[in-house]
Amino acid sequence: MKAEIIAVGTELLLGQVVNTNATFLSEELADLGIEVYYHTVVGDNPQRLESILEEAQERSDLIVLCGGLGPTDDDLTKDTVAAHIHHTLIQDEQALARLHEFFAFSKNKMTENNLRQTLMIEGGLAVQNPTGLAVGTLITEQGTTYLLLPGPPNELKPMFQQYARPLLEELFPQEEQLISRVLRFYGIGESQLVTELKELIDTQTNPTIAPYAKPNEVTLRLTAKSGDEKVGQQLLDSLEASVMALVGEYFYGYGDENSLAKVTVKELKKHKKTITAAESLTAGLFQSTLGDVPGVSDVFKGGFVTYSAETKAAFLGIDRSLLEKEGTVSEACAIAMAEQSRIAADADFGVSFTGVAGPDELENQPAGTVWIGLAEKGKPTIAFLQHFNRDRRSIRQSAVMKGLSLILQAVNKKK
């Protein structure tokens, strides 16, 4: 079972866009037990795409194409693949209905070229697009299967996971199943995690261990191969226990779609606790990150962005003399922000962020210096000094992740 991925788009060849689709699809296909032998990128040029298709057809059982399903004249993937296998394009009624709904709801004008997005290759299966308008196709011709997906990652990913993946699982059933489990860690870097787990990693055969570094966290994917789901799960249980014995203190949750914010919201809900925040350098990023979690309204009612000394005083009632004496990037300020916001919002927890996002210094403190305050009803308020590296955006994100981890720790201590 050999597969390859062809990404179509001149923007990739000009270096304007990174080919993250190939990475995502490779990971998904590996998970389905389908081996990927090549990635190719070709521009919006039907002749060159056709020549790539000719080679690909010779060497691969499955060809996944991404990009070139859009409304414009340079979106030629569907036409080129259809011509390659001597099929025509037809309208997909479900995609057409969605297109009309989309424009009716947003009240934007629908231009004629949008109809191109609802075309699929005749004789194939339509692959619906839950977050966009371009429909895909899955079609097998002369022993080669072609899967056409759109280019924007925010369309390709949900489309693959919801619709294309189940179709591939049916088409290419695995004798041995790959069963995987993702463990998520916060507070430990990839190189340290890998060092701690060196012996486990060096001796891995079944299950395998794949570490992956993301901003501010590391995930481990444990994958077992087995003809029996139950045996596979037992293999994973046993490996997970060995991993946890070494680095369990950094573990916070399971799953690809999980996040520290989701786990924090879930634990707050479980303990029936509410949270608020007063944010200076993060300017709303902590609250916005909570706001990404559906159902957060049970535990989060609102909070404050106090970017200047004036708003720290005006919104939270912090003593101006404290701000002048201690400075805004200080333990005292972080404590006052956390406490006063908790009281103002009548919440169980109040978290505060004050520091230097950069690029310039502030109050003679370098970019990356951050105080995080944590107020909890009925307990003394504390603040933590952090030093984060890199650019403005990373510093703010690192601060938010640290804030989430502090809340998670505090709420779990209450058990």
Added chain:
Amino acid sequence: MKAEIIAVGTELLLGQVVNTNATFLSEELADLGIEVYYHTVVGDNPQRLESILEEAQERSDLIVLCGGLGPTDDDLTKDTVAAHIHHTLIQDEQALARLHEFFAFSKNKMTENNLRQTLMIEGGLAVQNPTGLAVGTLITEQGTTYLLLPGPPNELKPMFQQYARPLLEELFPQEEQLISRVLRFYGIGESQLVTELKELIDTQTNPTIAPYAKPNEVTLRLTAKSGDEKVGQQLLDSLEASVMALVGEYFYGYGDENSLAKVTVKELKKHKKTITAAESLTAGLFQSTLGDVPGVSDVFKGGFVTYSAETKAAFLGIDRSLLEKEGTVSEACAIAMAEQSRIAADADFGVSFTGVAGPDELENQPAGTVWIGLAEKGKPTIAFLQHFNRDRRSIRQSAVMKGLSLILQAVNKKK
């Protein structure tokens, strides 16, 4: 002058690593006037790499290979390319000297396999590695030039910029330069933009026009080819004028690294106006987006996240009877939030967001229904009803972008 990029590494095909090298090299080569026609990724397998080299040699003048120059047994790029062009590998003395220095300095033990990294292809030019140990090669054989670079981006980038790029400039002198300009548009979809510009796009030769859709905005890259920078700029000026005549009302700024938030902050600064916000469904995302812009503290002092009816009343003093009678997803609520936040923060502008982020309905209104309020000192407050599509995250981001555009419009009206 046709080029292609071949990345070698099984980790790329497993989806463990993103092929950012191809993106970087594509951008650099475009800048040198060298057109990239293909990217390929192949695993650490000499037979498959050889078959890719055979094709590449037929269709390209320059083949850039990255990856597989390291010390381990699966690093086979040098051996495979050398065999392909019937050359041998020889030791590069400069790389060997650096290797010995490196291990002497770090006092680590040098294992034998490190010597592999100092080999280059006989008859070529050594390309030194300023941040690593693996030496590269530039060699031309039968009209095709091969450039071998290492895989780690932190080695590949400095090596290309310091050593490989000057060699390529000498080998392939540019007669004509590529000069490009990026125009950014908000409030028009890609399909409509392309429809409006259809005639310009259909007749493009020099300069060319490349549209690109990003979340909530569209960019146009205009690229002129000319032997004379000034002539190139004039070509771009003239095309830009034609574009602006058709879709100028949606244009908001220039450049790859620009954003609606940056332009909005810049204009607020220019007009010496300050801004605040009261956010419900966006939960701090608007303020956090402003906070991403360095120097925003001149125009933004702070604001409110009022996620519940209680905090709308408590933080902003909104009449509880208004909230009960009109609901929180209402024009009246958006207006009150914008006005009260503007007064509380003593700002020139107050913007508010209240609506349904989803996935569930709220107050019998579907996900995507959003009211955005705009209060301006000395003017009547107004609110705008929007209907955004897609998922929770997209709805919140779309609302933020619309809020920025409303502020931008309002501040520019004051001229």
